[in-house]
Amino acid sequence: MKKITKYIIKNSLKRIFLYRASLVRLKMMGVEKVFSYTLANETGVTSDQVRKDFSEFRIKGNKRGGYEINELLGNMEEIFHRNKDHNIVLIGMGNLGLALSKYSKFVQRNMNVVATFDIDPFKQKMRSDLPVYSMGRLKEIIDRFKVKVAILAVPEISAQEVTDELVRVGIKGIVNFAPVLLKVPADVIVNNVNLCDELESVIYCVHKMIKADGLKNIELLYRDMKY
Amino acid sequence: MKKITKYIIKNSLKRIFLYRASLVRLKMMGVEKVFSYTLANETGVTSDQVRKDFSEFRIKGNKRGGYEINELLGNMEEIFHRNKDHNIVLIGMGNLGLALSKYSKFVQRNMNVVATFDIDPFKQKMRSDLPVYSMGRLKEIIDRFKVKVAILAVPEISAQEVTDELVRVGIKGIVNFAPVLLKVPADVIVNNVNLCDELESVIYCVHKMIKADGLKNIELLYRDMKY
């Protein structure tokens, strides 16, 4: 129906995240240099793939010498704009929203949840470490902190309505935890995280594997879960 | 380094989840029948793709008549073994674990968290609606409830250690929320849900888009976020 022309990104991006996770671990273990096959072994891809992905993102190593972990991590920081601070807002302070608001890893990666919002801010305020505002103050806060990305953790029934509001006030990216397909303009990115689907797909693969039992098909199943 | 031969699954599986989400919504709106292009429009893929995916999973419609939503949902229940109940355990009752233990959607889809585990079960017990056990009782509970799949929400520092234990007691699938790459035998499925990565990839795409600004590249970026 509609043709989409190639640009960049694709699975490479997801694999870059994998590589980085692996690099962080290796660094912690005191390793300083890696080869493409080191990363390959760690992450379960081929060494060619690692090099191709790096090539895609213009990441260079030294022939024979492999890659300096620190340099590599630096490259990746660059790619993900980790040098800059990113202000985020979080909408919906139910159980999940609350947990996300306390998730310390975001801060460690320079992603700061500057404010949270809820229909009933007073009820949630006491449980939260962060300020909880009513939706009425969304525009004010977003403008003040130049927020471009929001985490959406509201009940599915109000997800679309809240999304429309987010789009209206200028949000350009949404990580959506509500199990609904949001309608947004073409210039707004939505990344759906569907917890049920994640669990269900594991159940599916486990079943499939138990049934297939053989060792032949396992690799692909495994592979498919990862990227 | 290693060759992986085709079997089944691939992105189709992820898209099936998309279709289902869309079908559930349409059904709620009172719709009873869909055509491949209805689903295509709803989910942002092409109608050919929808039909190809269905073909992959042996889902049949009627020529000219399209697909009966109920029948389609039935097919998908079949695919995901939704008719059966699935017992799950949840390891790690920190903020995230607690939120997941209260996540009502799992139950709605026949996935029951039958027990939770934590290093310090007594501290967590009062906040939880579900039983919280110490890790020592893992094998007993898993055997009793025939659990094959676990949700891992422990700190990254103990993730591998806990995983080893899970594998030892016979767990075959893990949804891992710790931002580490777990080492598991080939017959154990790991599905990593990395909250930082999800957020970061949105930030990445938003940046990319603001920079590219044009309308030409937007579609692909959007697409890549979804599947």
Place this chain on the structure above:
DNA sequence: TGTATTTTGTGATTTTTTTCACATCAAACT
């Protein structure tokens, strides 16, 4: 009952992604 219309289902084709393979370079060793 027959014809027109519309949508499925799937081989054939095109595009994208992955893998292969090798020239190229840098270090290590003699």
Place this chain on the structure above:
DNA sequence: AGTTTGATGTGAAAAAAATCACAAAATACA
């Protein structure tokens, strides 16, 4: 210094995935 060794980087080849395109089937309607 020269030679050997071992890893990168990248075009070329292969494989996989998406799109096209059309025959087959089912409905609607005359």
